Every structure is written in structure tokens, then in C-alpha cells.
């Protein structure tokens with residue numbers, strides 16, 4: 001009934017919900033999970049709301065991800081860091097006033113396996129190449145498997161949940177419009193031994209504005225921290241060339257992040273050993289559907305990461 005392209009949070013959520021309704025669902029995911037992705041700081045409405053609907057909330061709770069009670073910001077006129085807690089909202093006080101900081105490789109795999117568990121068929125290593133059309137209507141996709149063999153999958157609906165990097169979204173028509181204001185770039189890596197905020201906020205995201213942009217500082221475990229510099233486009237020169245030197249120079253520009261990383265070591269091996277750059281984000285597509293096809297998650301739109309909204313918008317759009 002439904003072919004879902006992409007097994008990230010948007011695709012696995014839609015696949016789970018649709019399979020739970022008794023429909024036949026096929027997920028095509030081009031990578032083999034676990035795979036790296038950015039977007040590690042979550043919101044309560046995702047982990048207690050959407051993930052409760054898909055039946056995966058308890059498994060997430062048992063996975064040992066650090067609890068995020070809110071955000072701590074050094075931003076604006078106030079020279080001291082200030083903290084907001086999710087619990088200040090009357091709608092969120094009580095047992096659901098926290099989210100998680102997640103290693104996306106683990107989080108996305110839990111969600112994708114949950115989609116399998118509730119009845120979706122998931123084929124990893126399978127990349128959608130194009131949609132199959134019948135006049136106005138989309139009727140399926142062409143895809144290649146891990147051996148490069150081409151296949152066709154027919155369905156009443158094709159869901160493009162392939163994130164920001166694929167080109168499938170173009171087949172829905174319309175255009176992708178980029179925000180001029182939020183056309184920033186991010187350079188990020190991982191550190192061991194970084195300092196933690198004082199309790200009870202040690203699991204908070206720390207966001208720090210500085211001359212060239214802002215930093216995220218996300219505790220992924222007692223020892224591992226995700227650190228990213230988001231710089232405005234006119235500062236793009238600061239992240240060209242040697243990424244290691246560029247990140248070190250940006251950290252040196254920002255006293256609070258320098259202090260938090262004073263005794264830390266950058267991870268240089270394994271899945272967290274690479275420095276990565278993401279650019280040209282913040283966009284929306286002018287149309288989200290055509291007969292037989294819809295866009296969800298980053299395939300449809302993405303807003304600047306400053307409020308950690310990406311995974312929530314991805315999963316919520318799948319409802």
C-alpha cells in the first residue's frame with residue numbers, strides 16, 4: 001500500500017503508524033543501520049508524544065540516553081548563561097518534562113526496528129532512484145539494492161522521507177525555497193572529557209552565541225559531547241581549509257566553550273572521529289504532495305537547528 005523512502009525518524013514513524021493501521025508498508029533505506037546523522041538534541045513532545053503513539057517510548061526510556069531537562073543559553077545581552085526548563089510549561093510539568101540527548105545511530109535504529117516490529121518490511125541498502133508515474137499519479141518507485149540490481153516497488157502511495165540530501169522531492173513539483181536569513185553552515189565534531197553543566201542541568205543542551213555565530217554543546221553520555229559551530233554565511237571562510245584547525249580556532253573565539261573543553265580530547269577515530277560540515281539548510285518546499293506522493297520530514301522542510309526542532313518536525317509531519 002505504501003512505499004516509504006528513507007528510514008530516518010520521519011520514515012520510521014510514518015511506517016510504524018501506517019503498519020499499525022493494518023496497511024502493507026515497505027521502507028527502502030539506502031544505508032545499513034546504524035548510520036551517522038546529526039540532530040541529537042530532542043524535544044519532550046517527540047519522546048513522550050509521537051514515540052508513545054508508535055509504541056517505542058518505553059524502549060527509548062530503557063536505552064540509557066541522557067535526560068535533557070531544558071536548554072542553557074549564553075545568548076543576547078545577559079552576560080551570564082540562563083536556563084529554561086521544559087517544566088515551566090504548564091502543559092509539560094510532571095513526568096514528561098524532559099527529552100533525551102541521543103546518539104542518532106542508536107536512536108534511529110531503535111525507531112526503525114520498531115517499525116519492523118509493528119509490521120513494516122524494511123529493506124536496508126536499497127536506494128530509491130526515481131518514482132514510477134502513471135499520468136498524473138505516482139504509482140511506485142524504482143530502486144537499486146546493495147548489489148546494484150534495479151527493482152520496482154508499486155504502491156498506492158509513495159512517501160519521500162529521504163531527508164535533506166536526496167533529489168526525490170523534486171518529483172512532487174514545486175520548488176525548494178531557502179531562507180536567506182538562516183543560510184548558515186555548521187562544522188561539528190565529538191569530544192571526550194568535556195565539562196558538564198552543574199546538576200540538575202547536566203543533560204541540558206548548552207547553546208552559546210559568539211562573534212561568528214553560535215555553538216551547540218550536547219552531552220551524549222557522561223564522557224562524550226557533540227560540539228558544533230554554526231556560522232553565518234558571510235563567515236563561511238572560517239570553516240574552509242583544514243577542518244581541525246578551523247574548529248579549534250572557532251572554539252578559541254568562544255570563551256565559555258573553550259572553558260568547557262579545556263580538559264577534553266577530540267575523538268579522531270571510529271564513527272565520531274570525523275569532522276563534518278552541513279550547509280544550505282533552512283528551506284521549505286512550496287508543495288508537499290501530488291497524487292500518490294507526499295513529502296515528510298527534511299524532504300519537505302527544515303528550520304534552523306537552534307531550537308532542536310528537526311526530529312520533532314520530522315516525526316510530527318509523519319502523523
Ligand SMILES: Cc1cc2nc3c(=O)[nH]c(=O)nc-3n(C[C@H](O)[C@H](O)[C@H](O)COP(=O)(O)OP(=O)(O)OC[C@H]3O[C@@H](n4cnc5c(N)ncnc54)[C@H](O)[C@@H]3O)c2cc1C
Pocket residue numbers: 005006007008009010011028029030031037038039040041042043126127128129161162163164165166168186228278281296297298299302305308309310311312314
Ligand atoms: C547542523 C544541524 C544540527 C541539527 N541539530 C538538531 C538537533 O539538535 N535536534 C533536532 O531535533 N534536529 C536537529 N537537526 C535536524 C535533524 O538532523 C533533521 O531534521 C532530522 O534528521 C530529519 O529526519 P528525517 O527522517 O526527515 O531525515 P534523515 O534523518 O536525514 O533520514 C533520511 C533517511 O533517508 C535515507 N535516504 C536518503 N536518500 C535515500 C534514497 N534515495 N533511498 C533510500 N533512502 C534514502 C538516508 O540514508 C536517511 O537514513 C539538525 C540539523 C542540522 C543540519
